[in-house]
Amino acid sequence: MATFNVIKASGEREPFYESKLRNSLRKAGADQQITDKIIHSIQRILFEGITTEKIYREAFKQLRQYSNSSAGRYKLKEALLELGPSGYPFEKFIGELLNRLGYQTDTGVIVNGNCVSHEIDVIAEKDDEHFMIECKFHNRKGHKCNVKIPLYIQSRFKDVERNWRSQSGHEDKQHQAWVVTNTRFTTDAQQYGKCVGLKLLSWDYPENNGLKDLISHVHLHPITSLTTLSNQKKKLLLEQNVVFCKQICEDKQVLKSVGLDNHTMNKVFEEAMDICNVKNNSVNR
Template sequence: MTPITVTKASGEKESFDENKLRRSLNSAGADQQIIDRIINVISEILYDGISTQEIYKRAFRLLRQYSDRSAGRYKLKEALLELGPTGYPFEKFVGELLKRLGYQTETGIVVEGNCVSHEIDVIAEKDNKHFMIECKFHNRKGHKCNVKVPLYIQSRFKDVERNWSSQPSHEDKQHQGWVVTNTRFTKDALQYGKCIDLKLLSWDYPQNNGLKDLISKVNLHPITCLSTLSKKDKQQLLQQNIVFCQQLCENDKILTSIGLDSRKKNQVLKEAQDICNTNKNEMTK
C-alpha cells in the first residue's frame, strides 16, 4: 500500500503515522476499543495530502461521541491556542502549572536588573533555585519561536541575574532563565538554549516532559477545552481571569455571572468535572 502523505500546519509534509494518532488518543484517556473504532473511520477518509488539521477535527468529533472527558483532553493543543488574543491567560496558566509542580510562583512581576527594570511573566522558586520565566504565546498553529527569542530572553535574564547575585538573600541560590511557548522552537533556538543553559519548554519539548506531559501529570486543563462553552463564553471567563476547568468545579457561580441558564450551566459543569476527574472510567454510548 502506498504511504499516505499528510500536510502539517507549517506546510511540511510527512507520512501518515497511525501509531502517532493512537498515542494521542490514548493520552487523552480513550480506551482501546474506542481508539480502534476511530482509527477504522479515519483510515477510510485518508487521501494523499490531507491536512493534519482535518484528521484532528474528524478524530475529535468521533471521540466526542464516546467521551466528553477524552474529547476535552484530546483538544488540549487547540485549547492552548485559544487562550488569546493576549498572552496574559497563558502566563497565568504557566504560573499555576508550575505551582502544582511544587514551585512558588508570581506572575506579572517587575524585577530590577543591574541596568534596567524588567516586567517578568513568571518568577518561580523551588528549593535553592530561582527562575525568571518568559512566556511566548501564539494563537496560530505551525508558528515556531526562532533563535531570536532565546537570544533576547537570555540578555534580559543576565541583567536580572547580575542584580539577584548582588543580594545577600541570593547568595546560595542558583539562577536560570526559562522560555515557555505553547507551540514549538526551531532547531537553532533549541541548540542555543542547550548551549547556554537556558531552559526551553514547548508543547512537546523536552521529550516526554513538554507542556502536554506536564499538564497531564497535574491534571490542569484550560476552560478552552470545553466544547459546551461558546467562544464568547470562553472570552468572558478569560477576561475575569478564569483560566482553568478546576476553577469552574470549585465555584459554579462563575458560570451564572456570564449569563448561563441552569440547563447550560449544568452541561458545562458536567463536562468540566469529567475532564478534571482523572479516576472516572470511560463510558461508551
Template sequence: MAPITVTKASGEKELFDENKLRRSLKSAGADQQTIDRIANAISDILYDGISTKKIYKEAFHKLRQHSNRSAGRYKLKEALLELGPTGYPFEKFVGELLKRLGYQTETGIVVEGNCVSHEIDVIAEKDNKHFMIECKFHNRKGHKCNVKVPLYIQSRFKDVERNWSSQPGHEDKQHQGWVVTNTRFTKDSLQYGNCIGLKLLSWDYPQDKGLKDLISKVNLHPITCLSTLSKKDKQRLLEQDIVFCQQLCEDEKVLNNMGLDNRKKNQVIKEAQDICNTNSNEVTK
C-alpha cells in the same frame, strides 16, 4: 495501504503515522475499543496530502460522541492556542501549572536588573533555585519560536541575574532563565538555548516532559478545552481570570453572570467535572 502524506499546519509534509494517532487518543484517556474504531474511521477518509487539521477534526468529532472527558483532553493542543488574544491567560496558566508542580510563583512582576527594570511574566522558586520565566504565546498552529527569542530572553536574564546575585541571601542560590511556549522551538533556538543553559519548555519539549505531559500530570486543563461553551463565553471567562476547568469545579458560581440558563450551566459544569475527574473510569455519554 500505500504510504499517505499528510500536510501539517506549517505546510510541512510527512508520512501519516497511525501509531501517532493512536498514542494521542490513548493519552486522552480513550479505551482500546474506541481507539480502534476511530483509527479505522480515519483510515477510511485518508488521501494523499490530507491536512492534519482535517484528521484532528474527524478524530475529535468521533471521540466526543463517546466521551466528554477524552474529547476535552484530546483538544488540549488547540485549547492552548485559544488562550488569547493576549498572552496574559497563558502566563497565568504557566504560573499555576508550576505552582501545582511544587514551585512558588508570581506572575507579571517588575524586577530590577543591573541596568534597567524588566517586567517578567513568571518568577518561580523551588528549593535553592530562582527562575525568571518568559512565556511566548502563539494563537496559530505551526508557528515556532526562532533563535531570536532565546537570544533576547538570555540578555534580559543576565541583567536580572547580576542584580539578584548581589542581593543578600542569593549567594548560594542557582539562577536560571526559562522560555515557555505553547507551540514549538526551531532547531537553532533549541541548540542555542541548550548551549547557554536556558531551560526551554514547549508543547512537546523536552521529550516526555513537555507542556502536554506536565498538564496531564497535574490535571490542569484550560477552559478552552470545553465544547459546551462558545468562544465568546470562553473569552469572557478568561477576561475574569477564569482560566482552568478546575476553577469551575471548585466554584460553580463563576458562571452565574454569564447569562447561561440552568440547563446550559449544568452541561458546562458536567463537562468540566468529566475533564477534571482523574479518579473515575472513562466517562461515557
C-alpha cells in the same frame, strides 16, 4: 495499507503513522473499541498531502460523539491557542501551572537589572530555586520560536542575575531563565538553549516532559478545552480570570456569573470534573 504523507501545521511533510493517531486518542481517554472505530473511519478519508489539521478535526468530531471529556482532553493544543488573542491568559496559565507544581509565583513583575529594568512574565521560587520565565504565546499552529527569543532572554537573564547576585540572601540561589511557548522551538533555538543552560519548554519539548505532559500531570486543562461551553461564555470566564477547568471544579458558582442556566451549568460542571479527574489523563497529538 498504502502509505500517505501528511502535511503538518509548520508546512513539513511526513508519513502518516496510524500509531500516533491511536496513541493520542487512547491518551485522551478513548477505549480500544472507540479508538478502532475512529481509526477505521479516518483511514477512508486519507489522501496524499492531507493536513494533520483535517485529520485532527475529523477525529475530534467523532470522538465528541462518544465522549465529551475525551474530546476535551484531545483538543488541548487547540485549547491553548484559544487562550488568545492576547498572551496574558497564557502567562497566567503558566504561573498557575508552576504554582500547582509547588512554586511560589508572581506574574508581570518589573525587575531591575544591572543595566536596565525588565518586565518578567513569571517569577517562580521554591527552596533555593529562583526562576525567571518568559512566555511566548502564538495564536496559530506552526509558528515556531526562533533563536532570537532565547538569545534575548539570555541577555535579559544575565542583566537581572547580576543584580540578583548583588543582593543579600541570593548567594546560594540557583537562578535560571525559562522560555515557555504553546507551539515549538526551532532546532537552533533548542541547541542554543541547551548550550547556555536556558530551560526551554514547548508543546512537546523536552521529550516526555513538554507542556502537554505537565498540564496532564497536574490536571490543569484550560477552560477552552470544554466542549459544552460556547466561545462567548469562555471569553467572559477568561475575562474574570477563570482559566482552568479545575477552577470550575473547585467552585461551580463561577459559571453563574456569566449567566448560565442550571441545566447548562450542570453539564459544564460535569465535563470539567471529567476532564480534571480522568484516570488516563495524559494527552498527546
